[in-house]
Amino acid sequence: VPDGDTPFIDLDTDQQRPVQVAILVCPGFAPADIIGLHTIFGILPGATVHLVWKNLDEVMGIPRFPSRATTTFDDCPRDLDVLFSGAVLDDIFEDAETLEFLADRGKRARWVGGSCAGSLLMGAAGLLRGYRATTNFQQRHLLPYFGAIPAAGNVVEDRNRITAGPLTGSIEIALRLLQDLYGDELAREMELQIEYAPTPPFGVRSPALAGPGLTAQALDHGEAMGAPFLGVAERAAARLGVAVGG
Amino acid sequence: VPDGDTPFIDLDTDQQRPVQVAILVCPGFAPADIIGLHTIFGILPGATVHLVWKNLDEVMGIPRFPSRATTTFDDCPRDLDVLFSGAVLDDIFEDAETLEFLADRGKRARWVGGSCAGSLLMGAAGLLRGYRATTNFQQRHLLPYFGAIPAAGNVVEDRNRITAGPLTGSIEIALRLLQDLYGDELAREMELQIEYAPTPPFGVRSPALAGPGLTAQALDHGEAMGAPFLGVAERAAARLGVAVGG
Numbered sequence: 001v002p003d004g005d006t007p008f009i010d011l012d013t014d015q016q017r018p019v020q021v022a023i024l025v026c027p028g029f030a031p032a033d034i035i036g037l038h039t040i041f042g043i044l045p046g047a048t049v050h051l052v053w054k055n056l057d058e059v060m061g062i063p064r065f066p067s068r069a070t071t072t073f074d075d076c077p078r079d080l081d082v083l084f085s086g087a088v089l090d091d092i093f094e095d096a097e098t099l100e101f102l103a104d105r106g107k108r109a110r111w112v113g114g115s116c117a118g119s120l121l122m123g124a125a126g127l128l129r130g131y132r133a134t135t136n137f138q139q140r141h142l143l144p145y146f147g148a149i150p151a152a153g154n155v156v157e158d159r160n161r162i163t164a165g166p167l168t169g170s171i172e173i174a175l176r177l178l179q180d181l182y183g184d185e186l187a188r189e190m191e192l193q194i195e196y197a198p199t200p201p202f203g204v205r206s207p208a209l210a211g212p213g214l215t216a217q218a219l220d221h222g223e224a225m226g227a228p229f230l231g232v233a234e235r236a237a238a239r240l241g242v243a244v245g246g
Numbered sequence: 247v248p249d250g251d252t253p254f255i256d257l258d259t260d261q262q263r264p265v266q267v268a269i270l271v272c273p274g275f276a277p278a279d280i281i282g283l284h285t286i287f288g289i290l291p292g293a294t295v296h297l298v299w300k301n302l303d304e305v306m307g308i309p310r311f312p313s314r315a316t317t318t319f320d321d322c323p324r325d326l327d328v329l330f331s332g333a334v335l336d337d338i339f340e341d342a343e344t345l346e347f348l349a350d351r352g353k354r355a356r357w358v359g360g361s362c363a364g365s366l367l368m369g370a371a372g373l374l375r376g377y378r379a380t381t382n383f384q385q386r387h388l389l390p391y392f393g394a395i396p397a398a399g400n401v402v403e404d405r406n407r408i409t410a411g412p413l414t415g416s417i418e419i420a421l422r423l424l425q426d427l428y429g430d431e432l433a434r435e436m437e438l439q440i441e442y443a444p445t446p447p448f449g450v451r452s453p454a455l456a457g458p459g460l461t462a463q464a465l466d467h468g469e470a471m472g473a474p475f476l477g478v479a480e481r482a483a484a485r486l487g488v489a490v491g492g
Contacts, residue, residue, distance in 0.1 A: 008309070008471040031277065032285035035311075036413065039278035042309025049309065058304075058314075063254070063288025063295065065281075068304075068312050136441060154445045165441040167282065168414065175447055188448045188456075192464045195382060195411040197451035198444040199400045201421055202434045205443035210434075218438045225254040 008043035009193060017046050019181055020077045022105065024085040024118075025051040025069050026092055027059045033086025033115045036171030040178065040190060041082070052076050054097060062089065073101045082177060083109040085118035086170060087136075090228035093124045093236065103127065111177055113162045115169035120229065122161070123148050124236045132158040136165045137207050137215075138222050145233035147242040171196060254289035255439060263292050265427055266323045268351065270331040270364075271297040271315050272338055273305045279332020279361045282417030286424065286436060287328070298322050300343060308335065319347045328423060329355040331364035332416060333382075336474035339370045339482065349373065357423055359408045361415035366475065368407070369394050370482045378404040382411045383453050383461075384468050391479035393488040417442060 021041045023034050041047040053059065053069035060066055083105050092098055102125035106112045114122040119135040122128055123146025132151035133143055143150045155164045155172045164173050175196070179187035204210040210218070237244050267287045269280050287293040299305065299315035306312055329351050338344055348371035352358045360368040365381040368374055369392025378397035379389055389396045401410045401418045410419050421442070425433035450456040456464070483490050 008468065010467045010470045030285070032281045035278045035281045038311060039276070039309060039413070042311075051311070063285060064316065065284060065288075065297070066314050066316065070310065070312065154443065165443070167285070167417065167440050168442065168444040171413065172445065172447065179447075188450050189460060189464055189467065191446055191448045192450050192453070192456045192460060193468060194413050195452060196414065196444070196446045197400065197411070197455075198414040198442070198446070199418065200437055200442045200444070201418065201425075202437045204434050204438050206441060207438070209443075210438045214435060214438060218435055221256045221435065222254065222439060224256045 009045070009190075017182070019044070019047040019081045020050070020079070021047055021082040021084065022050045022052045022071070022076050022080050024053065024088065024098075024102075024121075025059060025067055026053050026088055026098065028089030028092065029059065029061050029067075030087035030116060030166070031061045031065045031067065032167050033118055034084065034170055036168065037082075037084055037113070037115075037174040037177075038170075040171065040174035040194065043193075044182075050076055052101075062087075073097070076101075076105065078105070078108065080105050080109040081181060082111045082113060084113040084170070084173075085121050086115050087117035087166065088121055090232045093121060093229075093232045099125045109160070111160050111162060111180070113173050113177070115164045115173060116166035117229065119143070119148075119163040120146060120233070122163075124232070126240055128161060128163075129240065129242070131161045132156055133161060133163040134165065135163060138219060138226050139229055142229055142233040144244050145237040145242060147240055168198065255291070255436075263428070265290070265293040265327045266296070266325070267293055267328040267330065268296045268298045268317070268322050268326050270299065270334065270344075270348075270367075271305060271313055272299050272334055272344065274335030274338065275305065275307050275313075276333035276362060276412070277307045277311045277313065278413050279364055280330065280416055282414065283328075283330055283359070283361075283420040283423075284416075286417065286420035286440065289439075290428075296322055298347075308333075319343070322347075322351065324351070324354065326351055326355040327427060328357045328359060330359040330361075330416070330419075331367050332361050333363035333412065334367055336478045339367060339475075339478045345371045355406070357406050357408055357426070359419050359423070361410045361419060362412035363475065365389070365394075365409040366392060366479070368409075370478070372486055374407060374409075375486065375488070377407045378402055379407060379409040380411065381409065384465060384472050385475055388475055388479040390490050391483040391488060393486055414444065
């Protein structure tokens with residue numbers, strides 16, 4: 001059985017420019033928020049995808065999905081094309097070693113990206129101060145605590161910061177980054193290769209379409225999940241010197 | 247750090263009916279094809295998601311993503327609500343123990359689902375004979391070798407078989423299964439909770455939209471990946487007694 005390095009897509013040699021991608025895989029990471037970006041870069045012969053964490057021990061994702069890093073923080077290339085995170089549990093937001101790693105790689109990375117609460121994590125590392133950004137709708141009001149400016153759009157791009165909501169957010173970020181890093185032709189072909197042809201069945205895919213009743217219900221049902229993030233955001237604001245709602 | 251069992255969504259008690267879901271996680275599995283379904287069921291308090299394989303040893307996904315099963319074939323409940331697989335490498339299609347497991351659980355499961363080449367794998371286990379089904383466009387012509395009838399649609403449902411293309415396929419299958427297992431209201435709320443509001447950027451997301459030129463290029467670039475599946479399909483047809491193109 002191959003070790004997983006086999007590229008799926010047989011690209012032209014001139015499109016195989018070396019690209020270094022690092023994705024955070026820590027205890028309590030959300031695999032659904034990173035796997036689109038992971039897969040899209042992972043099937044390109046020229047790209048190296050590092051799943052990064054402090055060590056290579058097994059970690060458990062949320063919901064329950066075992067995985068582990070393939071590259072430690074120490075071994076991660078210092079100059080990255082893409083630094084990315086999806087949602088992680090709130091305790092990671094206050095882990096000094098993780099924030100230091102993200103801040104260090106992020107300040108030199110060509111692109112810094114986050115989907116769902118991964119956007120907020122980049123904010124906690126000081127990487128969204130003064131940038132327009134987005135995240136999942138349940139936590140969008142917390143962006144200002146990290147000095148970010150909430151903006152509309154499925155994918156929000158401000159200079160080299162790129163953020164989105166959950167699940168399909170990382171697919172759309174990846175397609176945009178392919179366009180920047182490899183050009184239009186490859187990015188277009190990838191949209192077809194992965195048949196990114198979604199048809200949401202119920203017509204309630206955003207708060208605007210769902211209306212106030214269903215949106216309130218969804219916020220209520222998600223409250224237990226989101227609750228710890230307010231404290232995290234308030235402490236981040238204090239640490240970063242961000243004044244909110246003053 | 248929690249072990250990953252924390253449910254995200256605080257549902258009403260009457261929606262917490264016990265549902266058993268099994269998803270194949272084997273060497274060479276494609277995490278992107280299963281993670282939507284995994285996450286959508288995984289955040290429901292009433293559902294138990296089993297990642298299943300012969301043992302609990304680490305396996306490497308494609309592209310490179312370490313994981314492992316959480317439940318062995320032997321320990322997997324005999325009566326499942328959902329049996330599901332995404333794409334796997336071709337050697338799994340001829341692994342007797344895997345095919346036997348799928349055939350056994352599949353014949354009693356309330357739903358049998360597959361996305362991308364996971365549909366073909368269910369076919370190899372004899373579970374699609376006489377059923378309408380779909381898979382990724384690159385391999386759709388192979389469905390008849392497994393006795394399946396290729397059908398149009400993002401998600402194809404025929405009695406209790408449900409199949410789709412890659413990546414977002416497992417999200418759309420999961421939303422449909424929630425509707426069947428938990429009812430309309432919960433399924434609609436989930437579409438909003440996960441903000442399944444995709445906006446494919448390039449307008450070439452299917453062969454019909456991409457046109458013959460880009461489609462031919464995509465097929466050419468994907469040929470190396472798909473090549474082993476023709477032999478697999480031919481041998482499956484012989485084993486299953488399916489006459490193709492006669």
